[in-house]
Amino acid sequence: MASVEEVKLHLATSVDQAQRAMVGIRGVMDQIDEAVARLRLTAMGTAHPTLVDAINRLEQARARLDEAHVLASGGVDAANAYRVIA
16 A cells, blocks of 8 residues: 555656646647638638638637646646645
């Protein structure tokens, strides 16, 4: 059975990994935002269904990444709350 200090160490490591993943998610979100902005500029003056579809799909991907970021943040908060009481 793990000691309290070992549990706290594993929690800290997990929190650190999750926070690094969140930074990565934020970076991907920023890249998708840039891609959508560039695509909108490229598509200005046209409403071609393929371009509209591309923009919609990228926006959906961005929204799901945002959801993942929020969920990961909640996980980090919960792990940190447990670390306080452990």
